[in-house]
Amino acid sequence: SKEDEPKPEPTLYERMGGLKGVEGFVDVLMANVAAEASAQNSSMLRTHTPLLTDPDKPARLARLRNNFINQIGEATGGPLKYTGMTMLSAHKGMMITEKEWSVWRQAADASMAANNLGAKEKAEIAKILDDMKDATVGH
Ligand code: HEM
Numbered sequence: 332s333k334e335d336e337p338k339p340e341p342t343l344y345e346r347m348g349g350l351k352g353v354e355g356f357v358d359v360l361m362a363n364v365a366a367e368a369s370a371q372n373s374s375m376l377r378t379h380t381p382l383l384t385d386p387d388k389p390a391r392l393a394r395l396r397n398n399f400i401n402q403i404g405e406a407t408g409g410p411l412k413y414t415g416m417t418m419l420s421a422h423k424g425m426m427i428t429e430k431e432w433s434v435w436r437q438a439a440d441a442s443m444a445a446n447n448l449g450a451k452e453k454a455e456i457a458k459i460l461d462d463m464k465d466a467t468v469g470h
Pocket residue numbers: 375378379381382391392395398399402414415416417421422427431432435436459460461463464467
């Protein structure tokens with residue numbers, strides 16, 4: 332009978348809390364990046380200066396947030412669809428360094444912790460991000 336069938340494992344998207352969970356992860360990550368970029372000796376200021384100094388910064392930030400939510404919402408098995416640039420084109424010309432990458436990843440780890448995600452969910456999100464490293468760093 333139906334009751335005897337194993338339930339399919341909920342997607343990572345569902346286990347993160349659906350859209351609200353993805354938004355929470357993205358919003359704290361973006362806040363962490365903004366805080367780091369405004370700190371003394373910031374590692375992320377260099378790459379983020381074009382965004383931070385754009386007169387149209389609010390619209391640009393809103394676009395980035397939207398792209399990011401769709402990207403994570405799709406990669407975690409949710410119903411969202413990413414329509415932004417490939418990771419290679421999005422970061423081309425920035426020549427992102429290993430150091431910059433690791434500071435960004437720490438901002439992502441801190442967001443996962445702040446959102447009280449479980450160890451399994453944190454590891455799965457970390458893998459999604461780390462799989463994008465080669466397309467993101469050094470181009
Ligand atoms: C797995 C890691 C990363 C992911 C998933 C990611 C994701 C994204 C996405 C979705 C966009 C927008 C693409 C579009 O506009 O179509 C973007 C742009 C950008 N990313 Fe990343 N990124 C990552 C790592 C980094 C790192 C390490 C840095 C620098 C330290 C960085 C700096 C930027 C900047 C400056 C922009 C341009 C924002 C703008 O001008 O509007 N990213 N990223």
